Amino acid sequence: MDFSERDSSTNRRATGLVIAVVVHIAIGYALVSGLARKVVEVIKQPLETKIIEEVKPPPPKPPPPLPPPPKMTAPPPPFVPPPEIQIAAPPPPNVISAVTTKPPPPAPFVPAPPAPPAPPAPTPPAPKPAPAPVAPPPSYPASIDSKTCSNSDEFYPRQSRQLNETGTVILRFVVEVNGSLSSVDIEKSSGYRRLDQAARKLLETCKFKPGMVNGKLEKSSSTLEVVWKLD
Numbered sequence: 001m002d003f004s005e006r007d008s009s010t011n012r013r014a015t016g017l018v019i020a021v022v023v024h025i026a027i028g029y030a031l032v033s034g035l036a037r038k039v040v041e042v043i044k045q046p047l048e049t050k051i052i053e054e055v056k057p058p059p060p061k062p063p064p065p066l067p068p069p070p071k072m073t074a075p076p077p078p079f080v081p082p083p084e085i086q087i088a089a090p091p092p093p094n095v096i097s098a099v100t101t102k103p104p105p106p107a108p109f110v111p112a113p114p115a116p117p118a119p120p121a122p123t124p125p126a127p128k129p130a131p132a133p134v135a136p137p138p139s140y141p142a143s144i145d146s147k148t149c150s151n152s153d154e155f156y157p158r159q160s161r162q163l164n165e166t167g168t169v170i171l172r173f174v175v176e177v178n179g180s181l182s183s184v185d186i187e188k189s190s191g192y193r194r195l196d197q198a199a200r201k202l203l204e205t206c207k208f209k210p211g212m213v214n215g216k217l218e219k220s221s222s223t224l225e226v227v228w229k230l231d
Helices: 003-044 159-161 193-202
Strands: 144-147 167-175 181-188 205-208 212-213 216-218 220-228
Touching: 144 193, 144 220, 159 167, 159 193, 181 193, 193 220, 212 220
Parallel strands: none
Antiparallel strands: 144 205, 167 181, 167 220, 212 216
C-alpha cells in the first residue's frame, strides 16, 4: 500500500473543503450585508398614511305624504212634511135681540136701620219704663300712693339749698300692669339740673297703681309735679 498517495488525496480533499467553506461564508456575508442594507433603506423611506373617509350611506327617502282625510259632509236633514193646518170656519156672529118692555113701578122707599155704634178703641198699654243707664266701665290713669313716698326734704340737694335754687319739676312716668315703674321723663324742667334729678329719685321711692281702661288694667302714663322751695 502506498501511503504517500493517500496523504496527497486527503490533503486535496481538505483543501477543497476549506475552499468550499470560505466560499459559503463569503456568499452568506454578501447576502446578509446586502439584505440588511435593503431593510435599512426600506425603513428610511417615509411612511405615507392615508385617511379613507367612511362612505356614508345616502339619507333615507322621506316617507310619502299621507293622503288627506276624506271630507266629512253632514248628511242632509230628514225630510219632515209640513203639518196640515185645517182652517176652521169662522163662528157665526153673536146676535143680540133687543126686546123692549115697560119698566115695573118703583118699590116704596124704606129707610135702612141705623148702624150700631162702633166699639170703643182699646186703650194702648202704658209704655215700659226706660232701663236705667248702665254705668260705663271705669277708666283712670296710673296713680301714685303718696303715703309710700319718701320725705322730699331728704332729697333737696345741699348745694341747691346753699345757692337758693328753687323751682317746679313736672315728671311724666309710665306704670306697667303689675304696678312697676317702667320709665320717667322730665316734661318740664325747674331750670336746675340738680333739682330735676332729685325729683326723679324722689319718684322712684314711691309705689304706684296701674291705670284702668274700660274696666281692664292696662299700661298707662301720668304726671307728677314736684315743687322745690325754701322756707
